[in-house]
Amino acid sequence: MTPSPAPRPSGFSRRTLLAGVAGAAGLALLAAGCTSDDDGGTDAATPAEADRLAAQVGVQEAAVAAYAAAAAADPALGPRVAQQAQQAMAQLDKLRAAAPGATSSVPPDAGGPPPGADARAWLREQLGAAAGAHEAACAEQAAARAALLGSVAAGLRGQEAVLL
Amino acid sequence: MADDGAPGDLDTAAEDGALREAVAAEHAAVWGYGVVGAALPPQDRGPAVEAENAHRDVRDRLGALLEERDLDPVAAQGAYELPFPVLSPVDAAALAAVLEAGVSAAWVAVLDDAVLAPTRALAVRELGAAEVRAVRWRTAAGQVATTPFPGLPAG
Numbered sequence: 658m659t660p661s662p663a664p665r666p667s668g669f670s671r672r673t674l675l676a677g678v679a680g681a682a683g684l685a686l687l688a689a690g691c692t693s694d695d696d697g698g699t700d701a702a703t704p705a706e707a708d709r710l711a712a713q714v715g716v717q718e719a720a721v722a723a724y725a726a727a728a729a730a731d732p733a734l735g736p737r738v739a740q741q742a743q744q745a746m747a748q749l750d751k752l753r754a755a756a757p758g759a760t761s762s763v764p765p766d767a768g769g770p771p772p773g774a775d776a777r778a779w780l781r782e783q784l785g786a787a788a789g790a791h792e793a794a795c796a797e798q799a800a801a802r803a804a805l806l807g808s809v810a811a812g813l814r815g816q817e818a819v820l821l
Numbered sequence: 822m823a824d825d826g827a828p829g830d831l832d833t834a835a836e837d838g839a840l841r842e843a844v845a846a847e848h849a850a851v852w853g854y855g856v857v858g859a860a861l862p863p864q865d866r867g868p869a870v871e872a873e874n875a876h877r878d879v880r881d882r883l884g885a886l887l888e889e890r891d892l893d894p895v896a897a898q899g900a901y902e903l904p905f906p907v908l909s910p911v912d913a914a915a916l917a918a919v920l921e922a923g924v925s926a927a928w929v930a931v932l933d934d935a936v937l938a939p940t941r942a943l944a945v946r947e948l949g950a951a952e953v954r955a956v957r958w959r960t961a962a963g964q965v966a967t968t969p970f971p972g973l974p975a976g
Contacts, residue, residue: 740965740966740967741966741967744967744968744969745969747969747970748969748970751969751970788949792942792945792946792949795932795941795945796938796939796941796942796945797938798941799935799936800933800934801933803932803933803935803941804929804930804932804933804973805970805973806945807928807929807932807941807944807945807948807972808929808932808948808970808971808972808973809969809970810945810948810949811925811945811948811949811951811952811971811972812952812967812968812969812970812971814949814950814952814953815952815953815955815956815966815967815968815971816967817953818952818953818956818957819956819966819967
């Protein structure tokens with residue numbers, strides 16, 4: 658990270674428009690699921706933070722299960738949200754990698770849409786709830802874990818929006 | 822982590838720096854949406870205008886926050902280099918998606934550097950709002966509508 662508050666050189670404007678170029682140094686560790694320090698030891702998880710991240714793994718498992726339940730209830734919906742379901746799984750993988758202590762081996766009981774209900778609307782609600790839970794947890798985390806939870810929450814907001 | 826929301830004796834230098842980068846990204850988005858709107862037919866400009874206003878609001882609120890912290894304002898550039906020519910409505914939507922990706926990266930960087938819980942709450946809210954807008958533009962640009970990790974550097 659380069660938190661330099663000095664006025665930007667002229668090269669900055671291009672960097673701003675080209676997404677995702679800046680700020681990679683500290684976050685690159687995250688991709689490998691590494692939660693060790695990224696700037697002088699401020700990124701070590703406290704036990705409470707580790708517990709909360711493990712809890713978000715369970716939240717994400719429920720979101721993944723909700724895709725399967727919604728597709729089972731409405732077979733026409735499944736193919737239309739297949740890419741999003743895959744992305745929810747990728748999010749789960751990354752959360753698990755960042756919370757190696759998470760042991761939610763019990764399959765989450767996400768239930769499913771009530772008989773006769775709109776499976777699409779039900780799925781949208783589940784995704785919104787998962788996003789909200791990640792957002793709340795994000796505010797209580799630090800550094801790479803906050804960045805990951807916030808990003809996953811935003812990704813779920815996007816998945817929710819697709820179903821509108 | 823101290824999450825009491827008061828600066829107290831926490832070192833906010835990194836957070837301040839990331840917030841300044843977020844202001845810069847919001848400046849760029851406000852400018853860029855002018856280009857987006859200009860490449861859309863008048864009857865389709867509504868979402869671009871809404872997005873531009875949203876980014877202007879966030880930029881102004883961020884500017885006020887920096888002022889509260891006695892930090893220098895972050896000035897907009899006079900113009901920005903476009904990542905590709907914007908000649909059609911599809912180009913416009915693709916540029917809008919790039920703009921939202923740019924602010925998303927800035928907000929994720931804020932999350933990475935934030936030491937105050939309210940700052941993280943602001944960042945995660947704006948990150949989600951940017952992604953919801955991006956979904957619309959990616960769809961219009963013929964791209965996959967969603968992305969699993971908005972703003973997070975690839976790797």
